[in-house]
Amino acid sequence: MARASTTSDAFNAVAEPRRREILSYLAGIERPVGEIAEALGLEQPSVSKHLRVLKDVGLVRMRCQGRQKLYRTNAEAIRPLHAWAATFERYWQHQLTRVKARAEAMARQGSPQLDLSKSKEK
């Protein structure tokens, strides 16, 4: 089997650097294809193709205005990605957090004195 399609989900769509650039560029604003191409220094057909992929997975929304089509990033579709990555947050947070985590771990299986196991998230 080959690699999954770029249109199979947001993870695959976003793996391409140009597509990430496009998403960043279109965050909060609405732009026609030509302007995207110019702004990012890409060929128009290339941009159209990337936008197709992004649209297929819902990462961008499109609206027609006369002869041009306006695209904008649909941030909601990026949330799953963020959520997945956030899952690992507690494993990278710096010293303070990590020390606390360790203390918890020790408390759990070590000295029953310190019971921080109920400490809260966030």
Add this chain to the structure above:
Amino acid sequence: MARASTTSDAFNAVAEPRRREILSYLAGIERPVGEIAEALGLEQPSVSKHLRVLKDVGLVRMRCQGRQKLYRTNAEAIRPLHAWAATFERYWQHQLTRVKARAEAMARQGSPQLDLSKSKEK
């Protein structure tokens, strides 16, 4: 040109669902290949290959212990992904937050217009 290599960066490595499963499984714990394979219902060679990719981009760390090799997720390597996704946070946060953000932006520059594009980072 073809698609970028899966080992070119975390984004590409993480595009593969199995690899995400492996990363989740190895978050905070250290496990030998065989156990990963069994736990996730994958073939051993397949797991080895995925681990190779993950190791190449620094998403997992490996340690030898006798005849087995113990892998664990290196959460730090997931941070860039999280950071990139977080960039769009302000565009998906719900009404209240969004309104608040706008209010802040307005207050900062005293502009009567609602111009999100100019608001600053936190």
Add this chain to the structure above:
DNA sequence: TTGACATATTCCTATATGGGAATATACCGT
């Protein structure tokens, strides 16, 4: 209608993939 502009699609190709099967490599205890 015709022409000009804006975008999308098609065709081509080198390159990489992930899975399965088979095999190689490394390390252990005896």
Add this chain to the structure above:
DNA sequence: ACGGTATATTCCCATATAGGAATATGTCAA
């Protein structure tokens, strides 16, 4: 050294890509 266990690598292949070039589709204006 040997057999057995734990991982890694190789080979094969159907599939998908991204970019470039060329072309098709669509829309406006006169």
